[in-house]
Amino acid sequence: MKPIDLHNGRIDMRHGSGGRAMFQLVEELFLKAFDNEWLRQKNDQASFRVKEGKMVMTTDAHVVSPLFFPGGNIGSLAVHGTINDVAMSGGMPLHLSASFIIEEGFPISDLVVVTNSMAAAARDAGIAIVTGDTKVVERGKADGLFITTTGLGMVPEGGDISGNAAKPGDKIIVSGTIGDHGIAIMSMRENFDTGIISDTAALHGLVEKMVEVVPNIHSLRDPTRGGLATTLNEIASQSGVGMKISERSIPVKAGVAAACELLGLDPLYVANEGKLVAICSEPDADILLAVMKSHPLGKDAAILGEVVEDSHAFVQLETAFGGFRMVDWLAGEALPRIC
Amino acid sequence: MKPIDLHNGRIDMRHGSGGRAMFQLVEELFLKAFDNEWLRQKNDQASFRVKEGKMVMTTDAHVVSPLFFPGGNIGSLAVHGTINDVAMSGGMPLHLSASFIIEEGFPISDLVVVTNSMAAAARDAGIAIVTGDTKVVERGKADGLFITTTGLGMVPEGGDISGNAAKPGDKIIVSGTIGDHGIAIMSMRENFDTGIISDTAALHGLVEKMVEVVPNIHSLRDPTRGGLATTLNEIASQSGVGMKISERSIPVKAGVAAACELLGLDPLYVANEGKLVAICSEPDADILLAVMKSHPLGKDAAILGEVVEDSHAFVQLETAFGGFRMVDWLAGEALPRIC
Numbered sequence: 001m002k003p004i005d006l007h008n009g010r011i012d013m014r015h016g017s018g019g020r021a022m023f024q025l026v027e028e029l030f031l032k033a034f035d036n037e038w039l040r041q042k043n044d045q046a047s048f049r050v051k052e053g054k055m056v057m058t059t060d061a062h063v064v065s066p067l068f069f070p071g072g073n074i075g076s077l078a079v080h081g082t083i084n085d086v087a088m089s090g091g092m093p094l095h096l097s098a099s100f101i102i103e104e105g106f107p108i109s110d111l112v113v114v115t116n117s118m119a120a121a122a123r124d125a126g127i128a129i130v131t132g133d134t135k136v137v138e139r140g141k142a143d144g145l146f147i148t149t150t151g152l153g154m155v156p157e158g159g160d161i162s163g164n165a166a167k168p169g170d171k172i173i174v175s176g177t178i179g180d181h182g183i184a185i186m187s188m189r190e191n192f193d194t195g196i197i198s199d200t201a202a203l204h205g206l207v208e209k210m211v212e213v214v215p216n217i218h219s220l221r222d223p224t225r226g227g228l229a230t231t232l233n234e235i236a237s238q239s240g241v242g243m244k245i246s247e248r249s250i251p252v253k254a255g256v257a258a259a260c261e262l263l264g265l266d267p268l269y270v271a272n273e274g275k276l277v278a279i280c281s282e283p284d285a286d287i288l289l290a291v292m293k294s295h296p297l298g299k300d301a302a303i304l305g306e307v308v309e310d311s312h313a314f315v316q317l318e319t320a321f322g323g324f325r326m327v328d329w330l331a332g333e334a335l336p337r338i339c
Numbered sequence: 340m341k342p343i344d345l346h347n348g349r350i351d352m353r354h355g356s357g358g359r360a361m362f363q364l365v366e367e368l369f370l371k372a373f374d375n376e377w378l379r380q381k382n383d384q385a386s387f388r389v390k391e392g393k394m395v396m397t398t399d400a401h402v403v404s405p406l407f408f409p410g411g412n413i414g415s416l417a418v419h420g421t422i423n424d425v426a427m428s429g430g431m432p433l434h435l436s437a438s439f440i441i442e443e444g445f446p447i448s449d450l451v452v453v454t455n456s457m458a459a460a461a462r463d464a465g466i467a468i469v470t471g472d473t474k475v476v477e478r479g480k481a482d483g484l485f486i487t488t489t490g491l492g493m494v495p496e497g498g499d500i501s502g503n504a505a506k507p508g509d510k511i512i513v514s515g516t517i518g519d520h521g522i523a524i525m526s527m528r529e530n531f532d533t534g535i536i537s538d539t540a541a542l543h544g545l546v547e548k549m550v551e552v553v554p555n556i557h558s559l560r561d562p563t564r565g566g567l568a569t570t571l572n573e574i575a576s577q578s579g580v581g582m583k584i585s586e587r588s589i590p591v592k593a594g595v596a597a598a599c600e601l602l603g604l605d606p607l608y609v610a611n612e613g614k615l616v617a618i619c620s621e622p623d624a625d626i627l628l629a630v631m632k633s634h635p636l637g638k639d640a641a642i643l644g645e646v647v648e649d650s651h652a653f654v655q656l657e658t659a660f661g662g663f664r665m666v667d668w669l670a671g672e673a674l675p676r677i678c
Contacts, residue, residue, distance in 0.1 A: 012672075016402075018564025018610075019669030023573070042577050043502050044424045044560065045397035047494055052391040058384035059436035059489055061474045063355075085383045097398035099487045101440070133487075135400045137676060143480040148438045148472075150398055150489035155386055163382050221383065225357025234362070238381050271357075330358025337355075337476060 004028045009108040016102070016136025029112065030132060033119040034098075038130035046130035048095065054155040058085035061148045065337040067114065070184045071198030074147055075117035077273060080202045081224065081339060082151035083125055087204035088220045088276065090161040090211050091153035093125060098149050099133040103142040114145065125202045153204075158215060165218040166239035170307040171285035173278045175206065175292055176300035178228050179256040182270035182335050186263055194259045201274030206297045210278065214288045219279040222272065224339055226330040229268040231277055232315045233329045242310025245327075246318045251300045268317075269330050271338040279307060343367045348447040355441070355475025368451065369471060372458040373437075377469040385469035387434065393494040397424035400487045404676040406449070409523045410537030413486055414456035416612060419541045420563065420678060421490035422464050426543035427559045427615065429500040429550050430492035432464060437488050438472040442481040453484065464541045492543075497554055504557040505578035509646040510624035512617045514545065514631055515639040517567050518595040521609035521674050525602055533598045540613030545636045549617065553627045558618040561611065563678055565669040568607040570616055571654045572668045581649025584666075585657045590639045607656075608669050610677040618646060 004024055014021035031039050038046035062078040072080075079096065086093045098118065102111070122129050176199070184198040203222065210217060219239070223231035228250070236243050252260075252267045260267050274297060280288050285303060292298030305318075315327040343363055353360035370378050377385035401417040411419075418435065425432045437457065441450070461468050515538070523537040542561065549556060558578070562570035567589070575582050591606050599606050613636060619627050624642060631637030644657075654666040 013675045014670075014672045016564075016675065017669055017672045019569055019608075019671070020667075021670075022564075023668070041501060041503065042573070043428070045395045045428050045430075045490075047393055047395040047428055047430070050389055050392065050394045053389065054386055055389045056384045056386040057434060057436055057489075057491065058470050059438045059487070060472045061438040061440050061487060063440060063474045063476050065476075089382070089384050089386055091384075091386070095396060097396055097489050099398045099400040099489075101400050101402060101485055101487075131397050133399045135402045135485075135676075137402050137404075137482060140479065141482040142485075143476060146440055146474075146481075146485070148398070148400060148440075148487035148489075150396075150436050150438075150487075152396065152491070162380060164380065225355075225361075230358055234381070269358075328359075329362070330356055331360075332353060332356070332358070335356075336352045337474075 004108060006112050007109055011102045011104060011106040011108060011136055013104055013136055016134060022134060029115055033115045034129040036128040056086055056089045056091040056153045056155055058082060059148065059150040061146060062339060063146050063337050064339050065143060066188050067144055069188045069198055072200040073114055073117050074145060075114035076121045077200050077339060078147040078149045079118050079121035080200050080273060082149040083202040083204055084222045086151045086153035087207040088222055089155055090159035090207060091155040092208065093127045093151055093153045093204055095128055095130045095152050096122060096149055097131045098129050098147060101135050101137060101142055101146040103144050104136055104139045106144055159211060161217050161220050163219050163221060163235045163238040166235050166241050166279045166307045167218065168241055168307050168309045169282050170218055170279045171282055172243060172245060172304045172306060173289055174302055174304055175276045175298045177251040177253045178272055178275060179252060179267035179270035181273040182338055183256045183259045185338055187259060194255050196255050196259065199272055199274035201297055203274065203276055203297060206295045209291050209295055210288060213291045214280055214284045217278055217280050220276055222276050224271050224273060227269040227271055229327045230330045236313040236315055240313060242308045242313060243305060243315045244308055245305030247320050249302050249304050251302050265334060268327060271335060343447065345451050346448055350441045350443060350445040350447060350475055352443055352475055355473060361473060364473065368454055372454045373468040375467040395425055395428045395430040395492045395494055397421060398487060398489040400485060401678060402485050402676050403678050404482060405527050406483055408527045408537055411539040412453055412456050413484060414453035415460045416539050416678060417486040417488045418457050418460035419539050419612060421488040422541040422543055423561045425490045425492035426546040427561055428494055429498035429546065430494040431547060432466045432490055432492045432543055434467055434469045434491045435461060435488055436470045437468050437486060440474050440476060440481055440485040442483050443475055443478045445483055500556050500559050502558050502560060502574045502577040505574050505580050505618045505646045506557065507580055507646050507648045508621050509557055509618050510621055511582060511584060511643045511645060512628055513641055513643055514615045514637045516590040516592045517611055517614060518591060518606035518609035520612040521677055522595045522598045524677055526598060533594050535594050538611055538613035540636055542613065542615055542636060545634045548630055548634055549627060552630045553619055553623045556617055556619050559615055561615050563610050563612060566608040566610055568666045569669045575652040575654055579652060581647045581652060582644060582654045583647055584644030586659050588641050588643050590641050604673060607666060610674060
């Protein structure tokens, strides 16, 4: 049997048939890139021993368009995104699964790049992609490639971080500049060179340091789709509290701010893929901020404001001019398919 | 805010934005249907306590076309398929995640039916859909609905069922008639009434009974895409053995056989979604067969033949006329998007 042409080949329907061509694709591409003891067994599932404790499970479908963007591609994004959802529980990632839906005609060379990015992202995070699935649909029935990743992790004992645990008086911290990922994607789409690259990154290392120093963080969430504004509204709504943040304190890169002006976007609603929001008690805030700033992925961290009593769960922004305005949930669809 | 129109509404890009419309879809549809303590927390991940032991993880993307077919739909199929991949390790399912990729314009009423089928299938199996994700892509960039499910399960101590454990002398058992699912799908596509309904079913209950009586089953696998022929070839290849099966012993419904004739298909390559192949030592075979036959999902179980020494890992079929022919892997793409 001829090896798959990794340079000039294209995916065809046989690669999703369950038969020999699919087996070959899995062997020559996925198994080689993700190589680990579980995949080598070639079963339809992976089995591994776990210790007693608190486990966390999370899943995300990735439909980002374009598939390749400054700072990453759908592969690294899929691994980072799922690691981050594990990390936002205070958990450390353990294993990932990956399922691919590929459009007939997709260049195998692109699949190689994506797969290698996934493998590198998983390796960097010290975790394995232990099981997967491949489906192929006819030309025109998908958009190149969709990847769903599911992550498992273990939460250290005692941790109970949740979106419903924010309390009046708590401080709200963001780990760095907002809007980088969304602007990187939009500038690709609009063919408009901003020089901004996606912040896509795995945050579990940062979270590990944070939890070490402040085990009692109340809430953690990564402001992806819907941006910082939507994440704050979600937590406010889950916790039944209000929030007051100050516009001046929100870190935004000059290039992102300028691109937002041009594109008519508000950075508060633009997606991030390597940032988190942490909510902790006021006495813990300074030390938590210091720990975050000492980590490369938190160097631009800033305290945005605080949680307040508010039965309406409103998020309010103190503007640079000293007034207040409501920060609502994302209502429209300004940035579709950002992740 | 007006509730979502579950009867006449259609999915639009806002339902995948991460903002208010998505939150509403999740609340009014998924959360209601799948209702459980984990989803109610509205975090991006679910956390739960696990005991020390052997865990199994599996994932499958579902792209079946059409979405609705005799005997089920993409929702029940997605739950059954993933439960079955857990069960084929001898494991009992614990939790599922579900991620949805939806095409803009998809009727919400169809999503309601699919979601309710998923909820019912999970409830019947005694497991919960604990976390999920929703993405929407533009019209023409997907084919209605794709669902990826990931399953977790725990394997009872001592179990070590794997595709690489078949040994010469072992018996090969199938749990019932083959080809039902594939023919149910094909008859919908070809608008050709065969009266055949999909066998889609969760097999963990059957497996539980089997493992109770014969803890030392060597291999278990569900012959989905690629059919019985491909599954036998996979196990033969993984275990480095050959197989000899008898055509007479393979259970095939008359309607499936007739439809295969008409459509030019070989039932050996037609997908199943509620059947399994079990390989066990010869002394265990009769008792295992008896246990299977006593279960509703194994009532048509039959011994197909045996594992033989063969360094080429060939699967051979003794035909009804007494000759032998090779049964190769599925090579083509006769039945795309069957699951």
